Amino acid sequence: MPTKTVTGVEVDVTDDGFFTNPDQWTEAMAPELAADEGIEPLTDQHWQVLRFMRSEYAEKGTGPTVRVLGKTSGVTVKELYQLFPKGPAKIAARIAGIPKPRGCI
Amino acid sequence: MSHRIVILGAGTGGTLTANRLRKAYGSDEATITVVDQDDQHVYQPGLLFVPFGLTHPEDIVRSRQRQLHKGIDYRQSPIDHVDLEADTVHLADGSTLGYDVLVVATGATLVPEETEGLAEWPPNVHTFYTVDGAARLEQALAELDGGRVVVNVVDMPIKCPVAPLEFCFLADWFFTDRGIRDRIQLTYVTPLDAAFTKPVAAATLGGMLDDRGIELVTEFNTGEVDGAGGKLVSYDEREVPFDLAVVIPLHGGQAYVGRSEGLGDELGFVPTDPATLQSTVKPNVFAIGDATTLPASKAGSVTHFEGDVLVENVRRFLAGQDLDATYDGHANCFIETGFGKAMLIDFNYDQEPVPGHFPAAVGLPLLKESRLNHLGKLMFQWFYWHALLPGRDIPGVGSHMPEAGKTTTPS
Known part of the structure; x- marks a missing residue:
């Protein structure tokens, strides 16, 4: 399994950069992970989404889709795309240290 | 004591569930009530063919009530909400239905x-x-x-x-x-x-x-x-x-799901155990078909295969037994590819669609265009009204995914 080093700590990730063990993530890692995605600095609104992703994952075992984020995170879908331009659900999941959202089939 | 079973929705899932449950219970053992807001049962796979003049609206719509067996009570009314705590459905006409088991089969709606x-x-x-x-x-x-x-x-x-x-x-x-x-x-x-x-x-x-x-x-x-x-x-x-x-x-769940405290998720779908089809919101609530959160396609074949498991688990629940019937996510779709041909795919939660034959080595070709599959797709409408909805088994097609004819098997 691939690993990557964030803030000097080795963590397990998938080939496309998603954490496989969310417990290895700390809030201190978020700015560096965001910078890898071309997002800096992290604003309060970014953090609102990231914390929401973490709590949804803890509760449901999967990160929310963009549509669910838009309905429940307090940030509209339009704003989500401004915050995480290349796909809010995936990018925010990578920065929040949770596995790839299962999405829908 | 007679069980009170209320089924919301008289589409594919509600109809086949009601008919199968009616066969499973004598009239003194259970009352079965089905609710829907209109009497138009649409054969939804037919919608694809309407824009091309290959079928017509009047050929794909039938009465909902007439698809239900004798001894099933049909109530035509919009649903206002479900009171999970009181085990009661409130209809828009002001009347109420108490239940021992509720089956949510109201599908998905367009938003x-x-x-x-x-x-x-x-x-x-x-x-x-x-x-x-x-x-x-x-x-x-x-x-x-x-x-x-x-x-x-x-x-x-x-x-x-x-x-x-x-x-x-x-x-x-x-x-x-x-x-x-x-x-x-x-x-x-x-x-x-x-x-x-x-x-x-x-x-x-x-x-x-x-x-x-x-x-x-x-x-x-x-x-x-x-x-x-x-x-x-x-x-x-x-x-x-x-x-x-x-x-x-x-797509979302029906509006009444949003009005029913605790019944649905953010999109109005009912959180449902993918193996047993019991909801995770309350033990006496089950769900089938497009209305659920199952990680399976929202499709009639999925609903059909879920039916077996749902009916068995409702029976077990009412008898106070453990639910041990399990659904494997089996889905099976004919894909119309034009020029009189179609392709067939067959898959479940774990096994993605692969080439081979269905249901066994001699059968319809999988993941490959053929005229036989096109005929299969056309014939399916007959099976839908005459076998699937009445709750009969389709010969050779069980609810669990067959592996025999596939070029690779689940790991």
Whole structure:
């Protein structure tokens, strides 16, 4: 399994950069992970989404889709795309240290 | 003591569940009440064929009530809400139904109003996901003599995820047949990163789009359908121009689910255990078909295969036994590919669609176009009304996915 080093700590990730063990993530890692995605600095609104992703994952075992984020995170879908331009659900999941959202089939 | 079973919805799942439960219980053992808001049971797989004049609205709609066996009570009323704590359904006409077991089978509904510009259905924007929409599209396609035709899935989940691709294949055939294919530019625009959700099938289906000169635009999250400007606009500000757009709107659960405290998730679907079909919101609530959160396609075949497990588990629940019947996510779809051919795919939670034959080594070819599959798809409508809804088994097709004819088996 691939690993990557964030803030000097080795963590397990998938080939496309998603954490496989969310417990290895700390809030201190978020700015560096965001910078890898071309997002800096992290604003309060970014953090609102990231914390929401973490709590949804803890509760449901999967990160929310963009549509669910838009309905429940307090940030509209339009704003989500401004915050995480290349796909809010995936990018925010990578920065929040949770596995790839299962999405829908 | 007689059990009170209330089933919400008289579509595929509600009807087959009611009929199977009626066979499982004598009239003194259980009362079965089914609720729906109208008496129009639509054979939804038929909607795909309406825009091309291959079938007609009157041929795919029947009475809901007449599909239900004798001894099943039918109540025609919108549902106001379900009171989970009081085990009571409140109907819009003010009456109430108490239950020992509730089965939610009210499917998914379209929510075009969640996409900017879509709720108004501009003259150049269509859908085939409703009877009226499909009929309106038939007229538009008959009048079209050239231009850009765009088929767009706004976001998942949608009912029958292969239907929009089938629409592309049939449109290619339809325009070729009319001698105007060279004047039509066909484009498939999807939020997914490939033509379909499952990798092996996605590669095959993507190749089939390519063979037919149908352009594929992926990872497009539609934010606006601009009818006047003739373009789709994504949230990340990409644009796809069109003269005629066929849009599959966002889906959600029925509005009453949102009004019923604790019953649904953010999108109005009922959180449901993927193996037992018991809801996770309360033990005496079960759900089937498109109304659930199951990680399976929202499709009639899925609902059909779930039926066996659901009925057995309702019976076990009422008898105070452990629920041990399990659903494996089995789905089975004919994919109409045009020119009188179709493809068949068969898969479950763990096994993605692969080549081979169904249901065993001698059978219908899988993931491959053939005339036999097209005939299978046409014949299926008969099975739907005469075997599936009445709750009879279809010979050779069980609820669990067969592995015998497949080129690879689950690891």
